[in-house]
Amino acid sequence: MKQSTLKAAVLISGTGSNLKALIDAIAEACLDLNIVRVVSNRAQAPGIVHATTAAIPVSIISHIDFPDRQSHDAAVAMVLQQSGVELIILAGYMRILSEDFTRQFSGRMINLHPSLLPLYKGLDTYNRVLQSGDSETGASIHFVTSGLDSGPVVTQVKLPVLPGDDADSLKARLGPLEHKLLIATVDLFCKREITYQQDAVSYRGKIINRPLQLKPDGSFF
Numbered sequence: 001m002k003q004s005t006l007k008a009a010v011l012i013s014g015t016g017s018n019l020k021a022l023i024d025a026i027a028e029a030c031l032d033l034n035i036v037r038v039v040s041n042r043a044q045a046p047g048i049v050h051a052t053t054a055a056i057p058v059s060i061i062s063h064i065d066f067p068d069r070q071s072h073d074a075a076v077a078m079v080l081q082q083s084g085v086e087l088i089i090l091a092g093y094m095r096i097l098s099e100d101f102t103r104q105f106s107g108r109m110i111n112l113h114p115s116l117l118p119l120y121k122g123l124d125t126y127n128r129v130l131q132s133g134d135s136e137t138g139a140s141i142h143f144v145t146s147g148l149d150s151g152p153v154v155t156q157v158k159l160p161v162l163p164g165d166d167a168d169s170l171k172a173r174l175g176p177l178e179h180k181l182l183i184a185t186v187d188l189f190c191k192r193e194i195t196y197q198q199d200a201v202s203y204r205g206k207i208i209n210r211p212l213q214l215k216p217d218g219s220f221f
């Protein structure tokens, strides 16, 4: 029997290229996902247009309209609860989240981060990779917990650092890989192959002790 289509919300703050990648994958029937709502904390986020073009309802909940983090997060949480979403995808949502918010959506919220976590949590990951002289970097998708970029990592994709790379060239090469990683990872959620269990990732019913690694063909090892 076919599983029901997973209902998700995507939270953005900026360009929204990852949101667009998800929308395109759905349109091409590569992903059985229903994005029921997009939330942006910035009214001017260029990514909003991807949602409106695809007729996805958008909530602009600007953090500057709220006195503090808790009240802003509570407003976002209310919209998410009302949308009945099963998965919340943070795709370039540039907000530190309150503990109440992360607890409320524990096990149902994932974040895309441009480094091989646990390395380089936080911002400016490309320059920090270059300054450290690392030979590779990549992107990670993790369950969101109260610590910044700290929840259990579900999947990763790796990218070699090349001689002469700067932050812009790394970002340009990582972008398309992030899109692939996000689509392939969300597909695992759509197929109900990933769950969150006691601060760990369960894949096909078994706890995994290292993140799944994306292969060029879009599968994982």
Ligand code: GRF
Pocket (backbone or CB within 6 Å): 012, 013, 014, 015, 016, 017, 018, 019, 047, 091, 092, 093, 112, 113, 114, 139, 178
């Ligand atoms: C991505 O690099 C992601 O890793 C980070 O924010 C960026 C979002 O890009 N969290 P976009 O807005 O989806 O283009």
